Amino acid sequence: MADLPHVLIVDDSRVVRASLSQHLRGNYEVREESDGEAAWQTLVLDHSIQAVISDLQMPKLTGYELLERVRTSKLRRLQQLPFILVSGEETEEERAKAKAMGVSDFITKGVGGAEILVRLNNLLALTSAQENLDAGREAMVQDPASGLYSRKYLELQAAQALSHSARHGVGTSVMVLGFDDFAELGERFGEAVAEQIANRFAKMLAGKMRQEDSLGHFGAGQFAVVSPGTALSFCVTFADRVRQAVEVARLSVQGQSVGVTVSIGVAGVPVDHVASAASLLDLAGQRMREAMQSGGNRTGAGGTAAATRTISLHHALELLTANRTQAVLPHLDALGKQLLPLLKLMDQELGLALPLAEIEHRLNERAMKK
Structure with missing residues (x-):
């Protein structure tokens, strides 16, 4: 029975x-x-x-x-x-x-x-x-393991968004995010663990998106977001926030502290002239790969300089707290110049006799060599 x-x-x-x-x-x-x-x-x-x-x-x-x-x-x-x-x-x-x-x-x-x-x-x-x-x-x-949309479904979502953009004269943007050195992560911990790490960050990303946005798989260790009604500049701003959040995060994997970075490609209409939704996603994917080839941990949006953007003092402190010293070093000159007024005030109030002139000279010298 x-x-x-x-x-x-x-x-x-x-x-x-x-x-x-x-x-x-x-x-x-x-x-x-x-x-x-x-x-x-x-x-x-x-x-x-x-x-x-x-x-x-x-x-x-x-x-x-x-x-x-x-x-x-x-x-x-x-x-x-x-x-x-x-x-x-x-x-x-x-x-x-x-x-x-x-x-x-x-x-x-x-x-x-x-x-x-x-x-x-x-x-x-x-x-x-x-x-x-x-x-x-x-x-x-949907992918049964992560619950995220498939790439084919993202193309359908992007096609609908482009149709809406054409009718109402608003922008539509997509961003493709990929983990730098994802293959090495798989060799170090195994492909299954590498996918789990990627999916964990994808779920974090899903919590920061709007309801009308769609998040799905793009490739191994890669994800795409379709953002209807979003101008390209706003999508780039969001992409940079995501990139910085991943950069300072630390994961405990098999008893080891692991840090990862991502490269992000962004594309959008009407700025980018594409023939289809698939072409828009492919363009964002191409810009992601170019960002990876340029050193990784950066955002590419077409016409954006390949050099790494200057980070804020707050973000630099987050990186140092996470033991990511190497990520701060490329920005040391710009950060030092930002700190000079504070160092001068501290020197004056505390009587430290800091070699401020020498610090400023060294920073300018480094900038000239670059």
Whole structure:
């Protein structure tokens, strides 16, 4: 009996419940309730129930009201649950109302047991086929391990966004993010662990995006974001914030502290002239690869200088706290000049006799050599 499909019969008549149960037993495991409210509580708590056969007129909660609760439930399994309404005097108006509310089938009391079985069997077979279809569709749309969108689905999202941009005269941008030296990360910890690290950062990124943005896979250790209605300059700003956040983060992997960096390519219309959504994503991907080849840990958006951008004092301190000294060294001259006014004030107030002139001379000398 444990392997049989579970069906809930709801009717205030004990005789009707017994009759329906007799027809179904042997093919289904039956549970009975005498009113709509009790049936609702059972449906919420019992996840094994695969179909409902309910009377139309019942105390506490009618068949219509029970059906409405099921179809408007936040639980997906209830929204799609096969639901049969049973009535002794149904009219065309009642049938139309039940159909509009999402009833699966409508049968008359007294119909033969063979007919009930055929209808119930057909409904469950249809539900099973739909579930398999949905699962296949989700597999095409989403990666089962990360839950993120597939690259093909991102192309569809980008195509819709471009269509919207053309109609309303607004921008659409995409950014492609890739982990620098991802292959080496895989060799060091194994490909599975490297993918887990990448997916962990992708989930962090998902928490910082707008609802209308779409995040998905682009390649191994690479992700893409489609941002409808976003100008290219704003997308570049967001990309740089993401890049800096990854740069200062530290992960504990197999007992080791691991730091990673990313390179990001950004493209968008109407600034970039592309023929299709796939071309827009490919352009962002190309700029990401160029950023990696230029040393990594940078953002490329077409026409942007290859040199690493100056970082803020706050970001430099974050990097030093994370033991990322090498990431600060290229910015040392600019940071030193920013600090000079503060050092002069400290020297004056604390009487430190700092060699400020020598510090300034050395900074200028380094800048001249570059």
